[in-house]
Structures are given as structure tokens and as C-alpha cells.
Amino acid sequence: MMIKRELFLTDCDKESIRSILFASGACAVGFAKAEPVDSEVWRGFTDWLSRGDNAGMEYMYNYPDLRRDPRLLLDGAKTVISIAYSYAPAKWRNPDLGEIAAYAYGKDYHKVLRKLLKPALNEISATYSDSAFRICIDSAPVLERYWAQKAGIGFIGDNSALIVPGYGSMVFLVEILTTLDIAPDNPDTRDCGHCGACRKACPGKAIMGNCQIDCRRCISYLTIEHRGEWILEESSEVMKTEAARNSIYGCDTCLRVCPHNRGVPPTSIEDFHPSIQMLSLSFEYIKSLKNSEDLQRLIPGSPMTRAGVSGLLRNISPDCRHCR
Ligand code: SF4
Ligand code: SF4
Known part of the structure; x- marks a missing residue:
């Protein structure tokens, strides 16, 4: 048989x-x-x-x-x-150059x-x-x-x-x-320890305390996923904060402060390493770009190119702290 x-x-x-x-x-x-x-x-x-x-x-x-x-x-x-x-x-x-979420570095x-x-x-x-x-x-x-x-x-x-x-x-x-029937591993039933650092540091007060985010208040969502202007009152309020004014694309605050990210090894995947251009990209340089092709040439293949120059200009104006 x-x-x-x-x-x-x-x-x-x-x-x-x-x-x-x-x-x-x-x-x-x-x-x-x-x-x-x-x-x-x-x-x-x-x-x-x-x-x-x-x-x-x-x-x-x-x-x-x-x-x-x-x-x-x-x-x-x-x-x-x-x-x-x-x-x-x-x-x-360098955070003084403006925040770009690390996921978009490579x-x-x-x-x-x-x-x-x-x-x-x-x-x-x-x-x-x-x-x-x-x-x-x-x-x-x-x-x-x-x-x-x-x-x-x-x-x-x-x-x-x-x-x-x-x-x-x-x-x-x-x-x-x-369709392979593979014996399951044990679920990870631990919690993060609830130190509260991310909630305290979140500039948009978007962390609800139940492992959920109110995206209307999240700078990552508002600068990456959201299309058009920030019409909702709570979103436009968040986009006036100092942290949002320093964001070119995304926000890593709640990741940076988390103790579970301290001392972790850097990625071994070459394609995720940042180029010199990515590390040095400034607000001023973005404002000088003529079109999205220039952006693509500068940081080829970065997820940030999906926003195009117009999307990045939306993020950094009119209230960005470098433009005041
Ligand atoms: S990405 Fe930024 S704004 Fe969004 S929840 Fe984390 S710290 Fe708050
Ligand atoms: S910073 Fe990390 S460990 Fe602390 S509450 Fe937030 S997710 Fe949990």
C-alpha cells in the first residue's frame, strides 16, 4: 500500500x-x-x-x-x-536629517x-x-x-x-x-512586559494599550499609507507635532524605545542595508528633486520611491520643522 x-x-x-x-x-x-x-x-x-x-x-x-x-x-x-x-x-x-523608517532603508x-x-x-x-x-x-x-x-x-x-x-x-x-500537514510548534504565549516606554514616547498618542494602534494618529500610517491631505482633525493635529515635522517617511519611535530591540544583531541581508545616499538624504535635497525619476535614481528600489517626490513633499510641507 x-x-x-x-x-x-x-x-x-x-x-x-x-x-x-x-x-x-x-x-x-x-x-x-x-x-x-x-x-x-x-x-x-x-x-x-x-x-x-x-x-x-x-x-x-x-x-x-x-x-x-x-x-x-x-x-x-x-x-x-x-x-x-x-x-x-x-x-x-542622523535624526537631524529627518526621520525615515528603517524598513525603507534598503x-x-x-x-x-x-x-x-x-x-x-x-x-x-x-x-x-x-x-x-x-x-x-x-x-x-x-x-x-x-x-x-x-x-x-x-x-x-x-x-x-x-x-x-x-x-x-x-x-x-x-x-x-x-497543503503539507506539519506538526505545529507551540504558540508563543508571552507578552512584551508592558514597560510602557512605547506608549509614553509615541508622539501621536496612537498606542491604545491593547496591542492595537489608532492609525488616524500614527505618523507611520499618515506619512506612508495615507493618500492626500490629513483632513481628520486628530490626524492634522498629530502632523503638527515636532516628531511629525521631522518625518520624511514614517516613524520608528515605538520601535527604537522598545527594550526588546536593544542590542539585536543587524540584518544579514545585504539588500536591506542602507546606501550612503539613504543615510545622507536630507529635507533640502528632497526639495531640490525635480521628479520621481530623480528619486528612483538616488535610492533605487527603496519602498520610499513608491511615495514619489510629490508624496515626500506632502510629508515635509508646509509645517516641517526644517521649513519654518
Ligand atoms: S509609529 Fe510613531 S506614531 Fe505610530 S505608534 Fe509608533 S511611535 Fe506612535
Ligand atoms: S516598549 Fe516594547 S516592551 Fe515596552 S510596552 Fe512597548 S512593546 Fe512592550
Whole structure:
């Protein structure tokens, strides 16, 4: 009688998959059973939406069924593999030059991580050719921090970031859905310790204390995701703060003050290292750029180029502290 190999993997098979993914540059890899999201967590998410804390991210209302149950994203999915890749910088920009979120220091993570994962997944698929795999890098409605916690790779901080022990919260998360039935790892049930530093330091008072953020008050959201002017009263109030006036693109305050990020090793992924141009980019230089092609030439492949020159000029005017 033929036994289908993918029915349930041995510990050895599982560790071999984990090793392949670690070799792709990951700092944490975990496995969770694909099943509907826990009802309490789902209620927390829908409460967040119903308060309007998702601000202009209308897409968060889309596909609730798929977001609730990853098995609808891949026919026959049995396992969610959660993977973290560090982008912790070896060098930070001088804050006097204006804040740029560290995640944007290097190349666009969507492309970098797909490039790193492709050979790894080819290697895994070669062994399990009857099984299906789907890589999700912000490309499907998935509650990624929930799955990371469930797969045991970290826990969620009060600032809503996923914290990987030993690597901190400057990590990108990827999920691979697969029909392979892999024994789940133990969920990480710890909390961050609630030291309160992020809440105290947040310039927008956006941290709600329940691992959730009010995006209407978050400088990261307002300078990266938000389109157009800041019409809401609370958003325009936040964008007048000193921290927002010093932001070119994003805000890392709640990550910088978190003790879990102290002394973490910098990313080993070359494409996430900042170029000299990124480290020295100033408000004045941005104002001198003629068009988005100039920006693309200056910091090729950075996620910041998605904003274009007009988006960055919106962020730094008229109230930026360098323009007063
Ligand atoms: S990114 Fe900045 S504004 Fe947003 S929650 Fe963190 S500290 Fe607050
Ligand atoms: S700064 Fe403190 S409260 Fe905030 S996430 Fe880190 S450990 Fe938790």
C-alpha cells in the first residue's frame, strides 16, 4: 500500500524545511495549523475596524472570510509557515536629517524576500512535489502577527509589533500556506512586559494599550499609507507635532524605545542595508528633486520611491520643522 508522504511529516522532515528557510536568511521560522482565527482575536480585529482605527485602509474591510480562515486562500491548506526576516539596521540615519523608517532603508522587501524565498521553496517543492504552496508577502488577507505568534516565533508588543526574541521587532513577516500537514510548534504565549516606554514616547498618542494602534494618529500610517491631505482633525493635529515635522517617511519611535530591540544583531541581508545616499538624504535635497525619476535614481528600489517626490513633499510641507 502506498502511503502519501505529505499526510504527516516527521520531526526530521519538519526540521529540514525549517533549515532550508533559515538558510534563505530568516531569523525565525515556525509552523501553525491552518484553521480559523481564534474568536477572541477575531473580535479584537473587528472591534478595531468598527472603531475606524484602520483610518483610510479600506482594504482591511475586504475579504473577511479569507482573512478569518487561511484554508480559503489555498485549497486544502493544512499548515501556515510563519517566517521572520530582520531588517534591523547596522547604521541609523542622523535624526537631524529627518526621520525615515528603517524598513525603507534598503530595497523593497516584497521583491527581496520573494527572491530569497524562491530557491528555498523550489528546494522544498522538489521533495514534496504533490503538495501546494502559496507565499504571502502582504499579497493576501492574512493576520500575519497572529500567525507568527501562533507558530511560536514571537509575541505581540503593546506597540502592535511582532517581537522575535533575540531579534526584536524590526522584522518583516512572510507566510507560506501549504497543503503539507506539519506538526505545529507551540504558540508563543508571552507578552512584551508592558514597560510602557512605547506608549509614553509615541508622539501621536496612537498606542491604545491593547496591542492595537489608532492609525488616524500614527505618523507611520499618515506619512506612508495615507493618500492626500490629513483632513481628520486628530490626524492634522498629530502632523503638527515636532516628531511629525521631522518625518520624511514614517516613524520608528515605538520601535527604537522598545527594550526588546536593544542590542539585536543587524540584518544579514545585504539588500536591506542602507546606501550612503539613504543615510545622507536630507529635507533640502528632497526639495531640490525635480521628479520621481530623480528619486528612483538616488535610492533605487527603496519602498520610499513608491511615495514619489510629490508624496515626500506632502510629508515635509508646509509645517516641517526644517521649513519654518
Ligand atoms: S509609529 Fe510613531 S506614531 Fe505610530 S505608534 Fe509608533 S511611535 Fe506612535
Ligand atoms: S516598549 Fe515596552 S510596552 Fe512597548 S512593546 Fe516594547 S516592551 Fe512592550
